[in-house]
Amino acid sequence: MLPNIEEGILRRLSKIAVVAVVASLALTGCGKNDDKKGSSSGSNDVCKSAKGDGPKVGLAYDVGGRGDQSFNDSAYAGLKKAVEDLKATCVEGEASDGEAESAREDRLKNMADQGLNPIIGVGFAYSDAVNAVAPNYPKINFGVIDGFDPDDKPNANVAYLGFAENEGSYLVGVAAALKSKAGNIGFVGGVHNDLIKKFEAGYVAGAKSVKPGIKIQIKYIQESDLKGFGDPAGGKAAATAEYDAGADVVYHAAGASGSGVFDASVDAGDGKWAIGVDSDQYLTASKTQQPHILTSMLKRVDVATFNMIKSVADSSPLTSYQTYDLAHDGVGYSTSGGFVDDIKAQIDEAASKIKSGEVKVPVKPGA
Amino acid sequence: MSSSKILRTLAQAILAPLIALIVSVIVTSIVVSIAGASIGDFWDVIFTVPTHRNWVNITNQSSMLFLAALAAAIGFRMNLFNIGVEGQYTLAAFAAAAFAGAGWLPGKLNIVGALLVAMAVGAIWAGIAGVLKVTRGVSEVISTIMLNAIAGTMIGYLLNNYGNQYGQGRRTTPIPGSSQLSGWTPWSAGDGPIWTLTILAVLAGVTMSIVINRTRFGFDLRATGMNEDAAVASGVKVKRMVVISMLISGAIAGLVWMPALFGAADYYGPPFQRALGFTGIAVALLGRNRPLGIFFGAVLFAWLSEQANPLSLVADISPSVVQVTQGVVVLAVVIAYEVVRRWMAAYEQRELKQALGTEVRA
Structure with a gap:
């Protein structure tokens, strides 16, 4: 008889639980303007039509991705300018909420394995991942917006693009x-x-x-x-x-x-x-x-993104700490x-x- | 009767998850096509054979999801809805990282100390909700949600005041090298190690299934969960049980991030992985609060998250879409179990009628 009672309890509990899980998932997901993204991730994405012979750019967005009307969109604006001015082609990746550190590393490795150069992480959350991945790809240049070097081993192929x-x-x-x-x-x-x-x-x-x-x-x-x-x-x-x-x-x-x-x-x-x-x-x-x-x-993330791409196109890639302040038109x-x-x-x-x-x-x- | 019972159990074990999986595949496909992407591309990416690196990550992630789900499941078995796994594991991860970083104990002893600290902090944080419930009648759903928020604020305060500067953020002091554990590297170094402390998931899973199924305590726990009044009548001290189960649930929650802390991160800071607690609740439901079920649930969720990562790179689909898949799987499982249960009940009734009918005739 016991299993049947247990079933009943479990069923009742399950109903409450499902409501709560859905609610908590919804709560953790709020604030992401996914509906707005629909408009910008469609056919007008510049990476779909770009066919130039310039640098092949990998752009890894932070949570929110293209369409956040802020940080990520600003990076996209810089990328778009590079496609127009430098004949760049591009691949974009996007972080999901609550993802593992290994997921960020994988994203960068995937891009590096595709031969993209430069690869730019949008947001300081990419600092550790770039530090882990960059040493394995010495011929590829990495940039991290708002980034920093987490350890005392300098990376010759990483630029940390900071702002005042x-x-x-x-x-x-x-x-x-x-x-x-x-x-x-x-x-x-x-x-x-x-x-x-x-x-x-x-x-x-x-x-x-x-x-x-x-x-x-x-x-x-x-x-x-x-x-x-x-x-x-x-x-x-x-x-x-x-x-x-x-x-x-x-x-x-x-x-x-x-x-x-x-x-x-x-x-x-x-x-x-x-x-x-x-x-x-x-x-x-x-x-x-x-x-x-x-x-x-x-905060001219677009300027920093474009400059990073241009520096690679000009074969004099940016490295180490770069500060975009008033004097450099960075803010x-x-x-x-x-x-x-x-x-x-x-x-x-x-x-x-x-x-x-x-x-x-x-x-x-x-x- | 016994053969139909086996059939029933078997059907529930296989049929219900299968239906749930098919439903969630269909729903996800619809969502993907509404989003304007190719359904074929999406499933291609999800069902690509994982690379070595992917396998390592799936294993590591599964272990943490398993622990989180196990923590939630212990409460669920007793009708305690511990939503606070998120806050418990976050606070415990911070405390353990701070403790291990201080390096008061030498070498590997430091790890044991940090694990005990993690379990203690997780248990205390969950225990507060347990005590509030039995003394003041506060619903654990409300109190654990509140405690989640308090945990976040407290960690922020402590990091801001005592943490080390780390780029634009803060972190705890890194764990000394002698206390760091990497893990077992089944393939090349570039594919990464399976963290040593993923073993915690196995140990916790085995221990919990023994405790729940083979001990007096486990019996009391299940009895209280099934029928509180009956349990009280048979001498179970329910209030004590509530507090103890919250303590155990919190202690296991405390272990959730430990594999990553000692295997990869070495400190509490930006690489800390959030939301494992909430995902754990979903995995517990998916696995019907049984360790084996939770194991499969954890692997499925870890698989989906890991495989979804290249979605935006190769198919121009937001990896967030798999969160839809994960959500639908949970809903579908609960519904599918109910549907299968009703089928089975109707089938049994028919069987019974037939059996009775033949008996009467004979």
Whole structure:
């Protein structure tokens, strides 16, 4: 008799369990704009039609892949330019959420075995994988966006393409302080790690350079879990709290969670601004969001990607640490919408002070 | 009766998973074609003969998925829905990596110490949910989800304040060389090693099937899961059982990332693999909470994930599509078991009627 009772229990449990599993899978998957990807992964992918005799590029995206309207798309823009200008051909790979470290290595090995050169990993999560794979393919050049060398053995065929996000953030900090009527601005970071702290540090320094007494609210969506970059609801909650506490400009460095920050600025009403990140987010925002997007901090992943490909095409491949700062056109701010036209002179003045070295922008908050 | 029972068991064991597999193949094909990709390409890639490197990765991944699913299954057998495997293994992985990195113990002893720390931390984290349930009546589903979030925040705080700078991120101090284990390299070095601690999955699987099927504790556990009232009446201390099963579930969850920690990563940091806990729940359901079933489930999931990796390279399909396959397999298995069970019940009833009929006539 026992087995039958057990069956019954198991069945009941199974029903609950399935609901919960589906819910948890859905929760872990949220924030990925898979629906938007449909439009860009179709026939208009440049790699499908590219038939040039230039460099054969392997581009390994981070989670989200093409269509994330941010980081990965920016890398794709650089690739597209290489196809057009350098007659490059390309193969693309994409990371899936929660994948094993070995999966990243496999992706790179697969590309290397196909004879692709250069191979570029988009995102610092590729640092370890490139370090493991690159020594086995000395004739192939690797690049890692935001990357670093994890050990003390230098790799002669790897370039670490870093950005001075603090400098770009400084400029939007200047813009925020100049536009704020309340003397109260906010920052929303996706994950409280050293990379995003760099954005915070620059933003705070920029704002204080204009208005030393300005109040700056800092919030992070997640302490360590990378899902903070894919959590629009969390971004909205954090930004709403800051608007409610008197902020009238909020800058986000939170990847796909940023759309929640934009929504919060719309709900907060007229005169409340949000600042985008990585790419010119005014261009991809909805019609209702656009009037609230003051500017965006530009991180030119496309420039870094294109430069890496071009260096290989020119037979003088980039290696070691490359920093894309203001002086190298690696970071900047956007002017779409025309909301910063009246203060452009002051922002550009701050930029030239950074370029000349007169102003040193901190990389850590509180410095 | 006995022959039909064997038939029934056999049918459930083979027929139901087979139906589930066929259904999920069909559904995935539909999804792939809606996404505008070639169905043929997709299955070509998934069923390519794995290379040596793939086999190594499938083995390593299976071991971790198996442990995660086993941890979840122990709770399920007792009607305890431990959703917190994710938080338990993450926190345990962090604690064990920090402990091993500190290098207080020499050589291999350090590994044993770290494994004990991992099990203890996992057990404590799950135990909190167990204690809350028996003392305050808090549903373990809610408390374990909360504990997942708290674990993530705590690790972030500790890494930010005490971790080592590591590129743009943080990590724990790497484990000293004398305490690192690589593993067994069946093919060339480039294909990589099968991690030494994958053996933990085998040991845990064997131990758990003995404990559940052959001990007093295992009987109490199953009895409580089947009918709590009956178990209480026959002298099982249910509250104690709840706490103990959560502790065991958490202890096994603590081991989930240990093969990778000592086999490849050497520290807790960016290479840490998330989501094994959630995937483990799915694998446990797929394997119907039995160690052998979980084994096949873990291998299937590991196979799908590993084989899906080149999808975007050769067929221009997002590898995320296999997550659809994995989800559908779980749903289909649960439904298929129910359908097969009803068939079998109807069949048995017919048999019984016939048997009774002939008896009456005779």
